[in-house]
Amino acid sequence: MDKASGSEQANIYDIARMAGVSIATVSRVLNNSGKVSEKTRRKVEEIIREIDYTPNAFAQGLGLNTMHTIGILVPTIADTYMSSAVSYVEGFLAREGYHCLLSCSGFLYEEKKLQTEMLLSKHIDALLLIGSTYAGRGEGPHETDYIREAAQKVPVFTINFNIEGENIYCTVCDDRSAVYDMTMRMIAAGREKILFMTDSKSYSATKKLQGYLDAVKETRLPGGEDRIVYVKNDIAFVRDFLREADLPPFDAVISTEDGIAIGAVKYAAAEGLRVPEDLFISGYNNYPIALACEPELTSIDNHMDQICRHTADRILARLKGTDQYMPHKVVAPYSIIERKTTAFR
Amino acid sequence: MDKASGSEQANIYDIARMAGVSIATVSRVLNNSGKVSEKTRRKVEEIIREIDYTPNAFAQGLGLNTMHTIGILVPTIADTYMSSAVSYVEGFLAREGYHCLLSCSGFLYEEKKLQTEMLLSKHIDALLLIGSTYAGRGEGPHETDYIREAAQKVPVFTINFNIEGENIYCTVCDDRSAVYDMTMRMIAAGREKILFMTDSKSYSATKKLQGYLDAVKETRLPGGEDRIVYVKNDIAFVRDFLREADLPPFDAVISTEDGIAIGAVKYAAAEGLRVPEDLFISGYNNYPIALACEPELTSIDNHMDQICRHTADRILARLKGTDQYMPHKVVAPYSIIERKTTAFR
DNA sequence: ATGAAAGCGCTAACAA
DNA sequence: TTGTTAGCGCTTTCAT
Numbered sequence: 001m002d003k004a005s006g007s008e009q010a011n012i013y014d015i016a017r018m019a020g021v022s023i024a025t026v027s028r029v030l031n032n033s034g035k036v037s038e039k040t041r042r043k044v045e046e047i048i049r050e051i052d053y054t055p056n057a058f059a060q061g062l063g064l065n066t067m068h069t070i071g072i073l074v075p076t077i078a079d080t081y082m083s084s085a086v087s088y089v090e091g092f093l094a095r096e097g098y099h100c101l102l103s104c105s106g107f108l109y110e111e112k113k114l115q116t117e118m119l120l121s122k123h124i125d126a127l128l129l130i131g132s133t134y135a136g137r138g139e140g141p142h143e144t145d146y147i148r149e150a151a152q153k154v155p156v157f158t159i160n161f162n163i164e165g166e167n168i169y170c171t172v173c174d175d176r177s178a179v180y181d182m183t184m185r186m187i188a189a190g191r192e193k194i195l196f197m198t199d200s201k202s203y204s205a206t207k208k209l210q211g212y213l214d215a216v217k218e219t220r221l222p223g224g225e226d227r228i229v230y231v232k233n234d235i236a237f238v239r240d241f242l243r244e245a246d247l248p249p250f251d252a253v254i255s256t257e258d259g260i261a262i263g264a265v266k267y268a269a270a271e272g273l274r275v276p277e278d279l280f281i282s283g284y285n286n287y288p289i290a291l292a293c294e295p296e297l298t299s300i301d302n303h304m305d306q307i308c309r310h311t312a313d314r315i316l317a318r319l320k321g322t323d324q325y326m327p328h329k330v331v332a333p334y335s336i337i338e339r340k341t342t343a344f345r
Numbered sequence: 346m347d348k349a350s351g352s353e354q355a356n357i358y359d360i361a362r363m364a365g366v367s368i369a370t371v372s373r374v375l376n377n378s379g380k381v382s383e384k385t386r387r388k389v390e391e392i393i394r395e396i397d398y399t400p401n402a403f404a405q406g407l408g409l410n411t412m413h414t415i416g417i418l419v420p421t422i423a424d425t426y427m428s429s430a431v432s433y434v435e436g437f438l439a440r441e442g443y444h445c446l447l448s449c450s451g452f453l454y455e456e457k458k459l460q461t462e463m464l465l466s467k468h469i470d471a472l473l474l475i476g477s478t479y480a481g482r483g484e485g486p487h488e489t490d491y492i493r494e495a496a497q498k499v500p501v502f503t504i505n506f507n508i509e510g511e512n513i514y515c516t517v518c519d520d521r522s523a524v525y526d527m528t529m530r531m532i533a534a535g536r537e538k539i540l541f542m543t544d545s546k547s548y549s550a551t552k553k554l555q556g557y558l559d560a561v562k563e564t565r566l567p568g569g570e571d572r573i574v575y576v577k578n579d580i581a582f583v584r585d586f587l588r589e590a591d592l593p594p595f596d597a598v599i600s601t602e603d604g605i606a607i608g609a610v611k612y613a614a615a616e617g618l619r620v621p622e623d624l625f626i627s628g629y630n631n632y633p634i635a636l637a638c639e640p641e642l643t644s645i646d647n648h649m650d651q652i653c654r655h656t657a658d659r660i661l662a663r664l665k666g667t668d669q670y671m672p673h674k675v676v677a678p679y680s681i682i683e684r685k686t687t688a689f690r
Numbered sequence: 691a692t693g694a695a696a697g698c699g700c701t702a703a704c705a706a
Numbered sequence: 707t708t709g710t711t712a713g714c715g716c717t718t719t720c721a722t
Contacts, residue, residue, distance in 0.1 A: 011714090011715055011716085012715060012716065013715080021692075021693085022692065022693045022694075023693090023694095023715090023716080023717095024692070024693060024694080024695095024717085024718080025691085025692060025693075027716070027717060027718080028691095028692090030716090031717080033717090033718090034691085034692090034718090035691055035692090036691070036692085037691060037692090040691080040692085054465070054466050055466075055715080055716070056407070056468065056714080056715050056716070057406075057466060057467050057468040058403050058404075058406035058407040058410075058412065058468055058714080058715080058716090059403075059407055059698090059714070059715035059716040059717090060715080060716055060717080061402075061403035061406070061698095061716090062401070062403040062404055062407055062698050062699070062700090062714090062715080062716070062717090063697085063698060063715080063716045063717040063718080064698095064716085064717070065403075065698080067403065067467065069446070069467075076432055077422065077428050077431050077432045077435065078428050078429045078431075078432035078433075079428075080425075080428075082428075083422050083423050083424075083425075083427075083428035084423045086422050086423075086447070087421055087422045087423035087449060088423075090422065090447060090448070090449050091449060094448065094449070094460075094463075099446055099447075099448065099463070099464075099467060100446065100447050100448075101414070101444055101445065101446055101447075102431070102435060102444075102445050102446075102447040103435070103439065103444065103445070104432060104435050104436060104439070115439075118439075118444070119444075120399070121399050121400075121402060122402050122412065122414075122444060123401065123402040123403055235636050235637060236636070259633075259637075262637045265639075266639070269639060288604070288634060289633060289634050289637040291580050291581070292580060292604075292607045292634040292637040292638050293637050293638075293639070294610075294611070294614060294638070294639040356698090356699055356700085357699060357700065358699080366708075366709085367708065367709045367710075368699090368700080368701095368709090368710095369701085369702080369708070369709060369710080369711095370707085370708060370709075372700070372701060372702085373707095373708090375700090376701080378701090378702085379702090379707085379708090380707055380708085381707070381708085382707060382708090385707080385708085400699080400700070401698080401699050401700070403698080403699080403700090404698070404699035404700040404701090404714090405699080405700055405701080406700090406714095407698090407699080407700070407701090407713095407714045407715070407716090408699085408700045408701040408702080408713085408714060409700085409701070409714095410714080
C-alpha cells in the first residue's frame with residue numbers, strides 16, 4: 001500500500017517521490033518561492049491535491065521560526081468588553097493569515113504572569129493584552145515587569161491601558177475626558193448632586209474617576225469622598241445597595257459600567273423615582289444591555305471596532321516590518337450616546 | 346560574548362554545554378523523563394533558570410507531534426452564548442496544559458469550511474465546534490461533510506448540535522423538551538394563544554419549535570403557521586415588528602432568544618400591556634440581559650458550565666487515551682428560570 | 691529550473 | 707545514570 005494512501009500523514013518526501021522531483025522543488029511550489037517551470041508546478045500541485053497533502057505546521061514553524069499566531073490575553077472572555085474586542089481583532093488578523101491563541105488569566109497577579117509565560121512558551125509572534133487590569137494597581141513598576149520581560153521576546157500590544165517599555169505599543173481610551181464630558185453635560189442640565197459609582201480601582205477606572213473629580217472641582221459642586229461609591233458590578237447588588245446605604249442626596253449617577261448603571265435604574269424603579277426627571281443615570285461601554293434596560297440607558301461608546309482595527313494594523317505592520325515609526329501610545333476617540341436615562345440640554 | 350547572553354535564543358545545546366552534560370540529559374530534566382542524578386538535575390536546572398531558557402515549542406511539537414492546542418471554532422465570539430462557552434472550556438483545558446486556538450467563522454458555509462481547514466492546518470490536537478449553525482440547514486449530509494473530513498485527522502467535539510460520524514463527539518441540549526415544558530407551563534397557567542418567536546432555522550431552533558408544536562398539538566390549542574414568527578434577534582426590531590405586524594391575538598410569547606423576548610417586553614410597555622398579567626413572555630439562554638430587563642425575564646438556562654466541563658473532560662479523556670467507551674452523543678440538562686414575565690401556577 | 695545537503699531544536703531509542 | 711545518534715518535516719543556500 002502506498003504510503004500516501006495509508007494512515008500516516010504524507011510528507012514532502014512522498015510528494016517529491018510521487019512527482020519525480022526533489023523536496024526543494026515541492027517546497028518551492030508550496031511557498032511560491034524561487035523559479036519552477038510551469039509544467040513541474042502543475043505536476044506537483046496535482047499530486048498535492050490528489051492526496052490532500054498539508055504541510056506539517058510544526059516543521060514549517062521550526063524552519064520559518066513562526067507559526068503566524070498571536071497570543072491574546074484577557075482576564076475573562078465571558079465579558080462583553082473582552083469578547084467584542086477579541087472578535088474584532090481576530091477578524092482583522094485572520095484576514096492576514098494570523099491565528100489567535102487565546103488565554104484567560106483572571107484578575108490575579110500570579111495568574112496573569114503565569115498565563116503570559118504560557119503564551120510566550122508557545123512561541124507566539126506577538127502578544128496582545130486586553131483590559132486595564134493588566135496595568136496593575138499603581139503600586140509600582142514591579143506589578144508590570146512581567147509584561148516588559150515579555151516584550152523582550154515578542155512585541156507586546158495593549159488595549160485600554162498604557163504601560164511604559166521598549167517594544168510595547170498601547171491603545172488607550174480617553175476615559176478621563178469621556179467622564180468629564182458626561183459630568184459636565186449633567187451639570188449643564190442642572191444636576192448638582194452627582195454620585196460616581198464604580199467597581200474597580202483599575203487604571204481605567206481611575207481615569208474615569210479623575211474626569212468626574214475634575215468636573216465637579218471645576219464647577220465647585222459637591223463630589224467628595226461621600227459621593228464616590230464602590231460596588232459590585234451586579235444589577236441586583238447595586239439596586240439593593242442604593243436602597244440601603246447611607247448616602248448623601250443625589251440627583252444623578254455616573255457609573256463606570258453599564259451593569260452598575262442598570263442597577264441604579266432598578267433602584268429608581270423600586271423607589272418610585274422617575275428617570276430621568278428625578279434621577280439622571282449614565283453607564284459606560286454601551287453594551288447591548290444598555291438597550292435592554294428600561295428606560296434605555298445613556299452610555300459612553302469607546303468604538304471598539306476602531307480600537308481593534310487600529311491595534312490589528314499595528315500588530316501586522318510590526319510583524320511585516322512595514323512600520324516606519326510606530327508611536328508607543330495612541331488615544332482612541334469616544335462618543336456619548338444619549339438615550340432615555342438622561343435629558344441633556 | 347557567550348551565546349546564552351546574546352540576542353539569540355539559547356537552545357538545548359547551549360544548556361548542555363554550560364552544564365557540561367549531553368543534550369539528552371538536559372531533555373530528561375526538562376521533561377522529567379528517565380533517570381537523572383539529583384546532582385546533575387540541580388546543575389542543569391540552575392543553568393536553565395539562570396539564562397531563562399524556554400524550549401522551542403515548534404521543535405518540541407515536531408518531536409512529540411503535538412503542541413497541546415485545541416482548535417475552537419465559533420461563528421462569532423461577540424455573542425454571550427459563545428463567549429461564555431469558550432470561557433468555560435478554555436478554563437478547564439488550560440488547567441490541563443492545553444491552549445486554545447480560536448477562530449470565528451461567521452455563518453456562511455464556505456467560511457466555516459475554510460476556517461475548519463485553517464485550524465486543522467495548524468496541527469491542533471482536537472477540534473471543538475460550538476453552536477448549532479454548524480449543523481447546517483438540514484439540506485443533506487454534504488453540508489457537514491467538511492466536519493467528518495476533519496474528524497479523520499483529529500477528534501471533533503461539538504456543543505449544541507449533533508452530527509453523525511466517526512470520531513465525532515457531541516453534547517447537545519434538550520431544546521425540544523425545554524420549550525415543551527415552558528409551553529406546557531404557560532398552558533397550565535391558562536394561556537391559550539401562544540406566539541412562538543425565533544430568528545433562526547438552525548438545528549437548535551428547529552428542536553425548540555418542535556417542543557412548542559408538540560405542546561400545542563397535545564393540548565389542541567391554536568399554534569399553527571400564523572403563530573410562528575421569524576424575526577431578527579434585535580430588541581427594537583422585535584418591538585416594532587409586534588406593533589406593526591398583522592398577527593392573531595396572543596396572550597403569551599415564547600422565544601428562542603432572550604433578545605427577542607426583551608423586544609416583546611418593550612412592545613408590551615409601548616402598548617401599555619401589563620406583563621405578566623396581559624402577556625406572558627419567556628426567553629432562552631438566561632443571559633445577563635434577562636436581569637437587565639424590566640420586569641426581569643423568565644428564561645431557560647442550559648447550564649453552560651456543566652456542558653463545557655463535560656465537553657472538556659471528554660476532550661481530555663480522548664487525548665490522554667484514558668477513555669474507555671465514549672458515547673457519541675450526550676444530552677445536557679436544562680432549567681426553567683422563572684422570573685417576573687410569567688406567572689406559573 | 692532543479693537537486694543535494696545542511697540546518698532548525700527537540701525527543702527517544704539504543705549504547706555504554 | 708549518561709551520551710550518541712537518528713529522526714521529526716520543512717526551508718534555504720549553494721551547486722549544477
